[in-house]
Amino acid sequence: MKSFCLTTTLTCISLLFSCGRDNGNYDAIGSFEATEVIVSAEASGRILVLDIEEGEQLTAGQMVGAIDSTQLYLRKMSLLSSAKGVRARRPNIGTQTAAIREQIRILEREQERVERLLEANAANRKQLDDITSQIEVLSQQLMAQTSTLQKSSEQITAESSSVDIQIAQLDDQLAKTRISSPISGTVLNRYAEMGELATMGMPLFKIADTGTLFLRAYVTNDQLAGIRLNDSVTVRVDNGRGEMNSYPGRISWISDKSEFTPKTIQTKNERANLVYALKIAVINDGYLKIGMYGEVKL
Secondary structure: OHHHHHHHHHHHHHHHHHHHHOOOOOOEEEEEEEEEEEEEOOOOEEEEEEOOOOOOEEOOOOEEEEEOOHHHHHHHHHHHHHHHHHHHOOOOHHHHOHHHHHHHHHHHHHHHHHHHHHHOOOOOHHHHHHHHHHHHHHHHHHHHHHHHHHHHHHHHHHHHHHHHHHHHHHHHHHHOOEEEOOOOEEEEEEOOOOOOEEOOOOEEEEEEEEEEEEEEEEEOHHHHOOOOOOOEEEEEEEOOOOOEEEEEEEEEEEEEEEEEOOOOOOEOOOOOOEEEEEEEEEEOOOOOOOOOEEEEEO
């Protein structure tokens, strides 16, 4: 760790001296950083697979591991069986009321026959009234039975929906046992190993989007007045051969608060005590690294 800090400090000092030899042909100096994401476990259980290495390139959505989901799967199978049993109890209203409807049809035909006989004075009025009364009784029974069966069907439908929701919740929990990368980028750190017991929220690895890096630099109050968001700037980086590689950059963020000048940062005006931080987005061609220093020409 001490060796890394010493190397970083020497690199910064070397860069500042080289800039001084360049007659101060820059407006600000800063270091590159990236959008970093710490991927944590979304489920609890033993880590069955975690197939990543530090420095490995991942794509967004790429599956890199899995957490044991046996108990969740068994609970889902139990709920699926319960859902099947609940749906099997749903009554068939048409079948269960068919007998009463058939009785009503028979009586209606008999009613028509008695009405014709009554017109021919071959039947009495009481026969017709008795049949009409029977039809009314059966119709009331049909309505009552249909209403009861419909309520029973609605209750079973509600039970079935409740089970379906529980199954959907388990599907979501099962999906969260699969470990995937949320962004495309480079694995910076790995915090867990296969076989370890993960708990929800436990960090598994850190990944950074290295396709676009951000140079965090600092400008004085005088310089701040001449820049705006989305302004185009030039970023230069030492290529290690005594030359500077140039990259087009875009100011993506400007701090709204001033701060004391960081010790490792050199500004255009060395007497400035307060500076404003800004971030410059730079498309990475593969050469730029997190922590590398760069110059900014506004």
